[in-house]
């Protein structure tokens with residue numbers, strides 16, 4: 370069974386508090402989501418394997434380490450996941466980027482797929498799925514199912530704010546996937562929005578409401 374990891378670095382907690390604030394405008398919200406994604410992926414990649422190499426320094430030869438193992442792909446769930454892409458690419462510039470388009474039907478809260486484009490060699494990569502919000506967990510679980518259908522089995526999920534129900538749903542559907550979150554909130558309201566949450570992440574990122 371994979372684990373849910375709560376990333377509670379003080380900088381993350383501070384920045385999450387700022388995006389929760391309804392008075393934080395679109396520009397600042399976008400910048401903060403980017404920074405949060407960067408701080409989160411720093412922790413998410415902590416177990417990356419290393420290999421020893423030899424490097425000529427200006428002084429002598431050094432035996433030193435570089436990243437080894439699988440290459441990385443990142444998969445934002447449209448739209449809101451897009452806000453996390455730049456922050457992750459700042460730290461892993463060689464990552465390929467796939468996209469999964471899902472929206473949540475406002476009546477049924479079921480995820481509806483409208484787009485999926487993954488890197489051609491996705492099954493050879495470690496894939497990091499990005500979405501700021503994990504509410505019912507339906508969108509994340511469906512996104513991971515789509516990725517698995519393409520033969521990918523090395524998947525991590527990164528959400529900024531999660532509900533306990535969302536974490537449980539993903540763990541049940543995909544027990545092999547580690548989930549990384551910066552905050553676990555109280556639960557969901559009647560519209561399946563996270564409480565206290567931050568509202569609609571996509572609308573706040575793109576100024577659509």
Ligand SMILES: O=P(O)(O)OC[C@H]1O[C@H](OP(=O)(O)OP(=O)(O)O)[C@H](O)[C@@H]1O
Pocket residue numbers: 446447448449450471472473474478480500501502503504505506507508509535561569570571572
């Ligand atoms: O866990 P769930 O209950 O599935 O809800 C979470 C999903 O809802 C939001 O997307 P939304 O449907 O609002 O689409 P958007 O990013 O285009 O606004 C969010 O970014 C997640 O993808």
Ligand SMILES: O=c1cc[nH]c(=O)[nH]1
Pocket residue numbers: 449502504561562563564566567568569570571
């Ligand atoms: O709280 C929520 C739930 C779903 N989608 C969001 O953007 N926010």
Ligand SMILES: [Mg+2]
Pocket residue numbers: 449569570571572
């Ligand atoms: Mg939305």
